[in-house]
Structures are given as C-alpha cells and as structure tokens.
Amino acid sequence: MNAPNKFQVRSGTRYSLAALALSAVIAAAIAACSSQAAPGEGAAPPAPEVSVATVLSKPVRQWDDFTGRVSAVETVELRPRVSGYVERVAYKEGQEVKKGDLLFVIDQRRYRAELARAQANLERARSEARLAQTQDARAATLLEAKAISREEFDSRKAATAQGNAGVNAAQAAVESAQLDLQFTQVRSPIDGRAGRAMVTEGNLAQADSTLLTTVVSLDPVHVYFESDEQTYLRYNQLARDGERAAAGNPVRIGLANEEGYPHTGKLDFTDNQVDSNTGTIRARAVVPNPDRVFTPGLFARVQIEGSAQFKAMLIDDKAVLTDQDRKYVYVLGPKNTAVRKDVVLGRMVDGLRVVNSGLAPADKVVVHGVQKIFFPGMPVAPKLIAMGAPAPTQQVAMK
Incomplete structure (x- = not known):
C-alpha cells in the first residue's frame, strides 16, 4: 500500500476542522433559541377584552308592532251633476282647497236659458192664477144674487185651485233650473287636496258618470292595519279586565324614512269580524296631520300600547x-x-x-x-x- 501524500493529509485535516466549526455554530444557535423560548414556554394567552x-x-309598557297604510278620512270622487262641455278648470292640480272652492265650470248657456223659460212659465202661471181668483170671487157674488148656477160657481172655484197648483209647479221648475245652473259650477265638498284633472277644457262631461277629479282630506288621517287573533284576544281580555279600553289605545306611528315612532295618535275603530282566510282583524288609528307629513297610501309602522306598566x-x-x-x-x-x-x-x-x-x-x-x-x-x-x-x-x- 502506498502512503498518503502531504496534499491529501492537509486537505482532509482542513475539511475536518471546517465540519467541526460548523457543528459548533449550529449547536450554539440551538442553545440560544432554547434559552429564549424557555422563559415563555407554557404561558396562557391574555384574557380577551x-x-x-x-x-x-x-x-316599562309593552308595545305591539304592526304594519299599515295611511288613508284619508274623507275621499271624494268628484262627478258633475249636469251634463255639458267643460268650459274652465278653475284650480291648480295638486293644490289644497277649501270646502266650496270652485274647481270646474261647465258651459252655462243652456242652463241659463232653461232658467229663463222656467221663470217665464212661473209668471204666466201666476197671472192665470190671479185671473181664476178674480173670477172665483165674482162667482161667489153672483151666486148670492142667484145670477149663476151652482155648477158654474163650482167650475170657477176649481179653476182657482188649478191656477194655484200651476203656480206651485212653475215655482218648482224654476228652483230645479236654478239648481242645474248652480251645478254647472263644480265646487269642492270638503277641505283637502285636489288631484289631477281627469277632464280638461272642451271635453264633454256626463252627469253622474264622468270623473272630474278626486279630493282627499289631509288632517287628520287614518292608518289601517291588521292584527292577528292572539293579539286581538289579548286586547279583548285587557278590556274585560278593565286595564285597557278597546278604543282609545295610544298609538305610535313611524314612516319608512323615519327612525322610531315620532307621531302619536289613538285607536278609534276595530272591525266587527275576523277574516277567516287570513286569521286577522282590521283596526284603525286616527293621527293628527297638521304638518302634512302623512299622504294617503304611504306605508306606516304602527305600535300600540299593549299592556299596563310593569x-x-x-x-x-x-x-x-x-x-x-x-x-x-x-x-x-x-x-x-x-x-x-x-x-x-x-x-x-x-x-x-x-x-x-x-x-x-x-x-x-x-x-x-x-x-x-x-x-x-x-x-x-x-x-x-x-x-x-x-x-x-x-x-x-x-x-
């Protein structure tokens, strides 16, 4: 076997020293990490706030919640009482009107002529009645003098009664013609707000059929809502126990764009039967509306005081x-x-x-x-x- 040369010995020694140094660094890092983690190991997380x-x-008092609709106390569909062509629309659509304000004018010429004819007939009837009365008085004198027969006297007396009846008939015709002429001016029967004119100038309006416009009252207003059977029975029990009257319960109202229930009123009507199809009964509250906040047809949130204080x-x-x-x-x-x-x-x-x-x-x-x-x-x-x-x-x- 050949002995290792000097280069191999030095190289192996250098690699061994490098590995040893790397192992020492890793051990030191692990020891440092262990020493840092040891103090907090096993500590509980802080309590949540x-x-x-x-x-x-x-x-408190218990209030029951319902949903309802605003309705006018009085709603009038205005139709003419006489036929004729509309001569003038005398109001501004959507404005508030008072009772008796002029809204429409129907052509009056024909009705003025009818009134003049009726007045002329009345004068003729009065003249005939005066002549009959004069003849009746003369017949009475002649009868005493036995200058005429009883039959002729009775005939003249009947003519007097007939003349008086003719005057009454003519007077009634005059009054009817005066009414027809008056009805050519269509006026508001209530205080409220007038709607859109359904018939404009120049159009024919038929008596009792053509809708001219609608007028709704504004103050106060009604709010109609439906109550379920359980709530209705509970209110009836309270009324029997004397804790709460059926009518007059305080009511709070809120509109769709309002927070809470800023308006107050009172319950004034409950229907006389429960709807068997829905299991509900209709009730009504009356609410003041001086500021014109409520408009008929609006959605409303309703609360009724449902119990005594507890x-x-x-x-x-x-x-x-x-x-x-x-x-x-x-x-x-x-x-x-x-x-x-x-x-x-x-x-x-x-x-x-x-x-x-x-x-x-x-x-x-x-x-x-x-x-x-x-x-x-x-x-x-x-x-x-x-x-x-x-x-x-x-x-x-x-x-």
Missing part, C-alpha cells in the same frame, strides 16, 4: 346567543370568568330586550365581545358600560 353591562330593571329586566339584544332552540347569554362570574346562563326572552322595549327569566337584577351581562368567548368559564378582561351603550373604541380592563 369584553364589555359588560348590569341588567337594567325599570318599569317592571322588567332589560338587556341589549346583541348579548343574546343561540344554541339550537335555546337562548343564552354570558355573565361575569367569579374571578372575571364568563358564565353561561339560559334565558327566556320577551319583546323589544325602547330598543332593549325584555328577559322574562334566567337572569338576576345584579348580573353583569357580556354585551360586546361575546364572539371572543369560546367556552364557559373562560377568563375575560371586562369593561363596565351602561346597558344599551355602543361598544367602546378602546376597552380598559376592570380592576
């Missing part, structure tokens, strides 16, 4: 979670832990949810940050806020 609020207990526990609806068919909330437990409590909920009152059972008045309910709680008993960092308040922008843990 949540907002908690004490259950709000206060007297004390209730209220929470923010954002705190409520669902587990299949059960509702629950997290409350602040010992050592700032989240404790689950199943609850039975009621209606919404003033933006908060009524809790019928499941909570105590002193409970602090987790409102904001419930999504950070993954299991009951989990530690949390609570910040106390008022019930119903918005989530704080920067939460600070309670001491």
Whole structure:
C-alpha cells in the first residue's frame, strides 16, 4: 500500500476542522433559541377584552308592532251633476282647497236659458192664477144674487185651485233650473287636496258618470292595519279586565324614512269580524296631520300600547346567543370568568330586550365581545358600560 501524500493529509485535516466549526455554530444557535423560548414556554394567552353591562330593571309598557297604510278620512270622487262641455278648470292640480272652492265650470248657456223659460212659465202661471181668483170671487157674488148656477160657481172655484197648483209647479221648475245652473259650477265638498284633472277644457262631461277629479282630506288621517287573533284576544281580555279600553289605545306611528315612532295618535275603530282566510282583524288609528307629513297610501309602522306598566329586566339584544332552540347569554362570574346562563326572552322595549327569566337584577351581562368567548368559564378582561351603550373604541380592563 502506498502512503498518503502531504496534499491529501492537509486537505482532509482542513475539511475536518471546517465540519467541526460548523457543528459548533449550529449547536450554539440551538442553545440560544432554547434559552429564549424557555422563559415563555407554557404561558396562557391574555384574557380577551369584553364589555359588560348590569341588567337594567325599570318599569316599562309593552308595545305591539304592526304594519299599515295611511288613508284619508274623507275621499271624494268628484262627478258633475249636469251634463255639458267643460268650459274652465278653475284650480291648480295638486293644490289644497277649501270646502266650496270652485274647481270646474261647465258651459252655462243652456242652463241659463232653461232658467229663463222656467221663470217665464212661473209668471204666466201666476197671472192665470190671479185671473181664476178674480173670477172665483165674482162667482161667489153672483151666486148670492142667484145670477149663476151652482155648477158654474163650482167650475170657477176649481179653476182657482188649478191656477194655484200651476203656480206651485212653475215655482218648482224654476228652483230645479236654478239648481242645474248652480251645478254647472263644480265646487269642492270638503277641505283637502285636489288631484289631477281627469277632464280638461272642451271635453264633454256626463252627469253622474264622468270623473272630474278626486279630493282627499289631509288632517287628520287614518292608518289601517291588521292584527292577528292572539293579539286581538289579548286586547279583548285587557278590556274585560278593565286595564285597557278597546278604543282609545295610544298609538305610535313611524314612516319608512323615519327612525322610531315620532307621531302619536289613538285607536278609534276595530272591525266587527275576523277574516277567516287570513286569521286577522282590521283596526284603525286616527293621527293628527297638521304638518302634512302623512299622504294617503304611504306605508306606516304602527305600535300600540299593549299592556299596563310593569317592571322588567332589560338587556341589549346583541348579548343574546343561540344554541339550537335555546337562548343564552354570558355573565361575569367569579374571578372575571364568563358564565353561561339560559334565558327566556320577551319583546323589544325602547330598543332593549325584555328577559322574562334566567337572569338576576345584579348580573353583569357580556354585551360586546361575546364572539371572543369560546367556552364557559373562560377568563375575560371586562369593561363596565351602561346597558344599551355602543361598544367602546378602546376597552380598559376592570380592576
């Protein structure tokens, strides 16, 4: 065997020294990493920050929610009482009108002529009646003198009665002609707002058939809505118990573009039967409209005071979670832990949810940050806020 030369010995020695140095560097790095990770190994993550609020207990009244439509108290379809060509439209479409304001004028010439003829007939009838009366008086004198027969006297007396009847008939014809002439001026029968003119100048309007326009009253207005059977029966029970009258219940109204229910009114009518097809009954509220906020046909949200005042526990609806068919909330437990409590909920009152059972008045309910709680008993960092308040922008843990 040949002995290794000097170059091979030096090269192998150099490679061995380099490998040894690399191993030392790797070991040092691993040791450094281990020394840095060791102090934090096994430490728990910080508790999530949540907002908690004490259950709000206060007297409330229950309000039932419905949807309805605004309707005018009075709606008139204006049609002419006499036929003729429309001579003038005397109003501006869409304007408010008062009772008696002139809206349309129908050609009056024919009706003026009819009135003149009737007046002439009346004068003729009066003249004939005066002549008959004079002849009747003369016949009475002649009868006493036995200058005429009883038969002729009776004939003259009948002529007098006939003349008087003719005067009455002619007088009635004059009054009828005066009415027809008056009806050529179509006036608003109510205070309200006039609609579009359905017939314009020059068109023929037929008596009792041609629609000229519509007029709707504006103040007050009605709001019609439907109530289900259960609510209707509950209100009837309240009325029988004397807690609430069937009519006169306070009503709150809100329109589609409004927040809450800024308008007030009262219930003034409930229908006399339940619709068997829908299981609902129609009711009506009357609402003042001095500012013309309501227009017939608008959608309206309706609330009716459905109970007497009672004390209730209220929470923010954002705190409520669902587990299949059960509702629950997290409350602040010992050592700032989240404790689950199943609850039975009621209606919404003033933006908060009524809790019928499941909570105590002193409970602090987790409102904001419930999504950070993954299991009951989990530690949390609570910040106390008022019930119903918005989530704080920067939460600070309670001491």
